[in-house]
Amino acid sequence: MFVFFILFTSSFVALDAFCPVLCNCTIKDFIACSGTSIRDIAALSIPSDVTYVYIGHTEATELTNTSFQETPITVRLFLEGNHFSFIESGVFQKFPLLKSLKLSNNNIRSLPPGIFHRLFHLEQLILERNAISDLDPYIFQNLTDLEQLMLNRNMLRQLPAGLLDHLVNLQILYLSRNKLGSLPKYIFNSLFKLKSLTLYENRLSELTSGMFDNLTELQELHLYANAIETVDKETFYNLPKLNVLTLHRNGIKTLPEGLFLYLPSLTKLTIYGNPLTELPSVLFCKMENLTNLWLYRTNLMTIPNFVFSNLTDLKLLVLTQNQKLQSLPKDAFSGLSKLQELALHSNSLEFLVEGLFQDLQQLQTLSLYSNKLKDLPENLFHPLINLENAYLNKSELMTLPGTFFKSLTKLKKVRLDGNQLQPPVMIDIQCFKSLSPG
Known part of the structure; x- marks a missing residue:
């Protein structure tokens, strides 16, 4: 018992002794260092026998070739939320087995050529939330095992041709929230395994044929x-x-x-x-x-007959806030036999032709409010045998046929407020379960 106590105590003291000040080593094979009092990464003396290194939210401004000692078993190196603006090209050569490298949310403006050349096993490279404005065309050439590359939220204005040619195993590529105005024609041609590509919030002006061909x-x-x-x-x-x-x-x-x-x-x-x-x-x-389609805030004046007819499983169609949309042809919604909700509100529709809703037997909710309809055909709603909610408020209606809602036995809610309906308005509501005019 006494011998065991001595051995255990010696092991604990040794572990504690190797953990740098301002770092946490309570989890096996993991070291975490953070705090604004950290200004020099080399001064931390990160031990060489950890597999996961986290250094974040410090005041350190540079990564040099002497920042780390040889760390032959480290596979994850996270350096996020620091102030790194200067990085030497050999800083990561001491991590031969590295699989994940995170440099997000720093002040990096450029990366030196060759900085990743020795990271042959790297699978994840996260460079998001920096100020990188340009990239050396060969900077990723040795990263043939890379699966995730995140360059979003930088200042990239262009990508050099051939930049991604060697990333044959890449599956996720984030390039969003940069300043890209165009892309080299064959920039993605080697990415045969790519599954997710984000290019949103850039300045791209055109999409050309061949851009995504492979x-x-x-x-x-x-x-x-x-x-x-x-x-x-x-x-x-x-x-x-x-x-x-x-x-x-x-x-x-x-x-x-x-x-x-x-x-x-x-x-x-x-x-x-x-x-x-x-x-x-x-x-x-x-x-x-495809079950949902949103088509609002456009300059459409009408839509073609049968344009949605191949979308046979569509359940929600939103055609709203199109200020120039004045009319719809009879077969505009032909083929939408499974549609459950149709939103046509906040347009400038002046009339609706009889038969417009003939294929919409499964429709449950129809919104037509805030249009310029004046009046509606008597049989317009008769095919809508499953309709539960009808919103016709604020549509400038002046008349409404007395049998307009005839046979709609499942109707639960109708909005007619905000119109100019002239009395007497005779609406047969005997078949309604409930009626909400306002």
């Missing part, structure tokens, strides 16, 4: 909040596994014919917030997984 494994593509005005017809032709495509808040006025014809796996598509003036008659392929 990304056959891509599942998410985020392009919203750029300055995109033109999209080539073949931009998305080779993305068979794409689930999510976000194009909202750009400057797109027209969409080319058949733009989304080769995206059968889409579950989410956003094109709202663009100054669209028209839609082509053929736009979508059969998308069995």
Whole structure:
């Protein structure tokens, strides 16, 4: 017992003795150092026998070739929330087995050539939230095992051609929130395994054919909040596994014919917030997984017949806040047999043709408020046998046929307030479960 106590005590003292001041070593193989009193990383004397090193939220401003000793077993090195602005090219050569390197939220403006050349096993590189404005074209050339590269929230204005050519195992690439105005034509051509690409909140002005051609494994593509005005017809032709495509808040006025014809796996598509003036008659392929489509804040005056007819599983369609949308053709919603909610409010619709809702037998909620309708055809709502909620308030209605809601046995709520309905208004409500006029 006495011998065991001596051995245990000696082990504890030895462990505690090797833990640097201002660091925490309570977890096995892990060291965490933080605090504003840390100004020199080398002075910490990080031990060489830890697998995970965290140094964050210090006042240190530089990483030099002497900041660390040889650390042959370290696989994760997190250096986030510091003030690093100067980094020497050999600082990471002492981490031969490193798999994850995080340098986010520092003051890094540039990276020296060759800084990552010895990190042959690196799988994750996080450089987000810095001020990096340019990159050496060969800086990633030895990172053939890299799976995640995060360069978002920097100051990048361009990417050099060939920058990503060697990242053949990359699966996640974040380039959002930079200042990219254009991209080299073949910048993504080697990324055969890429699954997620974010380019939102940049300054891209066009999407060209071939830009994404080799990304056959891509599942998410985020392009919203750029300055995109033109999209080539073949931009998305080779993305068979794409689930999510976000194009909202750009400057797109027209969409080319058949733009989304080769995206059968889409579950989410956003094109709202663009100054669209028209839609082509053929736009979508059969998308069995797309259930929601948002198309608001555009300059559309109408939409073509049958434009949504391939979206047979759509459950929510939002066509709102289109100030120039004045009319809809009879077959605008043809084929939407599973649609449950249709939002047409806050437009400038002046009339709705009879038969417009003929295919919408599963519709439960219809919002038409804040339009300029004046009156409506007597049989307009008759096909809507499952309708539960109807919002017709503030639509400038002056008359409404007495049998307008006839046969709608599931109707629960109607809003008619804010109109100019002239008495007497005869509405048969005997079949209603409840009626809410306001």
